[in-house]
Amino acid sequence: MAHRLRPEGLGFVGTAPVRLVFAQEMSASPERVFHALAEDVSGWAEWFPAVTSVRPLDDGAGRDVRLWGGGRFRETVLAAEGPRVYAYRVDVTNAPGARALVEEWRLSPAGTGTRVQWTFAADGNGVFRAVLRPARAGLGRSFRGAVTRLDRRLVP
Template sequence: MRRHLVDVPVEFVHLAPLRLTCRTRVAATPSEVYRALAEGTAGGRPGLRPTANGPRASGASAVERARHGGGLVVSGTVLAARPGEHYAYRADEVRVPGVRALVADWRLTPGPTGGTRVVRTLALDVAPVLRALAPLARPWLGGMFRRSMRRLDTRPAGRG
């Protein structure tokens, strides 16, 4: 059953009751990382399962449905689309009980010797039972994020 989530702004990433933040560095440039986030890649969208296919950034407020692994379906709204710097979207509809609001936020900064420092935050408002389980999810989400970011460094040049 689809669940409609609370309509929150991009600032929710700083105000959410639960924040799961992952950091990594990749050899890809900030522009390449942004393009993979906003337009997707042949192997999926970084930070999400490989089967994801949206939302895309054709500008803030773009809306698209995404199908992630495990049957999770999200309808989302792009909240921030600053090429090479910042990409964020809000999930508007999910098939997960207990989720009230969700924003996925990626901040990109050039590395001091090249590449990109990527910080991804999942900002959530969830039922207390899900909040209690968050510590168990952190290692899994962090590993998934780092693996998907590493795929940017292994894909052939010119493929987005």
């Protein structure tokens, strides 16, 4: 059953009770990476294996996201500051125990490529928090694999 989460702003990325931060460099330029994140929203399913579909909503102000395993998210875009930051919060999800969730993708030049930093900021009940902490390794692998696939897609 879907439930509404607390509507946090971008500042939650720095204050959330659970913050998982991952970073990786890629060859593509920040501009190309930002375009893939913020403007080619439906393309996420082609490079992020956990994602089965992403559909832009409200002229790009929101997203409807479906994950393998049945996870669903309705999101609001909080920042689309190309080519540096793309962030969104989850407004409605079927993830049990979640209370608030914001994700931030921060891009910075790294030589001729890009350093991508993904912050997964969350709050939830005790069970939700307890599950997220050991899930860190799996989320990190998922992030690294997705960034690698995105880089291959952007730099043939």
